[in-house]
Amino acid sequence: MKIVLLGYGKMGQLIERFAMKRGHEVVLVVDENNRESIEIEDLQDADIAIDFSTPHAALENISLCFEANLPLVVGTTGWYDHLEEVRETCLEADQALLYGSNFSIGVNIFFHINKMLAKAINPYKQYDVQVEEIHHIHKLDAPSGTAITIAEGILENTDGKKSWVNSIEGSGEEIIPKAEELLIESLRIEEVPGTHTVLYSSEVDQIEFKHTAHSREGFALGAVIAAEWLLGKKGFFQVTEMFDFNN
Ligand SMILES: NC(=O)C1=CN([C@@H]2O[C@H](COP(=O)(O)OP(=O)(O)OC[C@H]3O[C@@H](n4cnc5c(N)ncnc54)[C@H](OP(=O)(O)O)[C@@H]3O)[C@@H](O)[C@H]2O)C=CC1
Numbered sequence: 001m002k003i004v005l006l007g008y009g010k011m012g013q014l015i016e017r018f019a020m021k022r023g024h025e026v027v028l029v030v031d032e033n034n035r036e037s038i039e040i041e042d043l044q045d046a047d048i049a050i051d052f053s054t055p056h057a058a059l060e061n062i063s064l065c066f067e068a069n070l071p072l073v074v075g076t077t078g079w080y081d082h083l084e085e086v087r088e089t090c091l092e093a094d095q096a097l098l099y100g101s102n103f104s105i106g107v108n109i110f111f112h113i114n115k116m117l118a119k120a121i122n123p124y125k126q127y128d129v130q131v132e133e134i135h136h137i138h139k140l141d142a143p144s145g146t147a148i149t150i151a152e153g154i155l156e157n158t159d160g161k162k163s164w165v166n167s168i169e170g171s172g173e174e175i176i177p178k179a180e181e182l183l184i185e186s187l188r189i190e191e192v193p194g195t196h197t198v199l200y201s202s203e204v205d206q207i208e209f210k211h212t213a214h215s216r217e218g219f220a221l222g223a224v225i226a227a228e229w230l231l232g233k234k235g236f237f238q239v240t241e242m243f244d245f246n247n
C-alpha cells in the first residue's frame, strides 16, 4: 500500500517502521510544519491515510481525505464529540473511515472481556465500579479515548451507571461522582505509554482488571493492520469490527 501519514510524532514515526516492515511504502508525511501547503492533488497517488495527529488536526485531516477520496484510519483521540457528524458525512459522501481509541490486540481483547465482566457483576449491587487511566505527561486529551471506550462498555452492561465523569489528578478540581455516574480517574505520569484499570470494589473485596502497555509498538502495528483491513472497503468502521472474539 502507498500510505500518507498524517501526524509524524511518536506514533507516526513508529507506524512508518511497521508499515515498511510489512512491505508498504510511505509516500507522504504531513505534520504541523507542512500541513498548510498540502493540496488535494498531493494525496491522490496514495492508497490510504493514517492519522495520528491532534484532536483538532484530525477533524481537518478527515475532511481533507474525504475530499481526496482517500480511505483513512484515525488513531487520534479527543475528537469523539464530533463522531456522529463525521459518521454522517462519511456515509453520505460514500467514503471509508476506520477509527479506534486503541489499535493494540491486547486492548481489544480487554474491551471484549470488560463488557463480559460488567455483565457478570451487574446483578451484584454491592460492587461499585470505576476506571483509572495513566498516561505520559504530553497527552493532550483526558480521559483517554481507551478509557472512554472502556466506560461505554461498562455503561452498556451495568444498570446502576448512566454516564461517566472524569477527574484529573492534580487539576485542582474535585469531582465527586453521583451513584449513577461512573468515575474515570486520569493520572499523568512521566513517560507511561498507557495503563488502564477497571476496579470493582465492595466492602469486603476488590476486583481489578488491568491492561499495561509496555511500549507503543502494539498500537502502531495494529494501525497498519487496520489500514490493510480497510483497503477496498467503503463505510464508517470501528477498530472493534476487525475482531471476532466469539469464535
Ligand atoms: N488509537 C491508538 O491506538 C492510539 C492513539 N494515540 C493518539 O494518537 C494521537 C497522536 O499521538 P502521538 O503520536 O503520541 O502524539 P505526538 O504529539 O507525538 O504527535 C502528534 C503529531 O501530530 C502533528 N500535527 C499537529 N498538527 C497537525 C496537522 N494539522 N496535520 C497533521 N499533523 C499534525 C504534530 O506535528 P509537529 O510535531 O510538527 O507539532 C506531530 O507530528 C493522540 O491523539 C493520541 O491520543 C496514541 C497512541 C495509540
Ligand SMILES: O=C(O)C1=N[C@H](C(=O)O)C[C@H](O)C1
Binding pocket: 077, 101, 102, 135, 139, 140, 143, 144, 145, 146, 147, 193, 194, 195, 219
Ligand atoms: O496518547 C496516547 O499516548 C495514547 N492514546 C490513546 C488513548 O487516548 O486511549 C491510546 C493509548 O492509550 C495511548
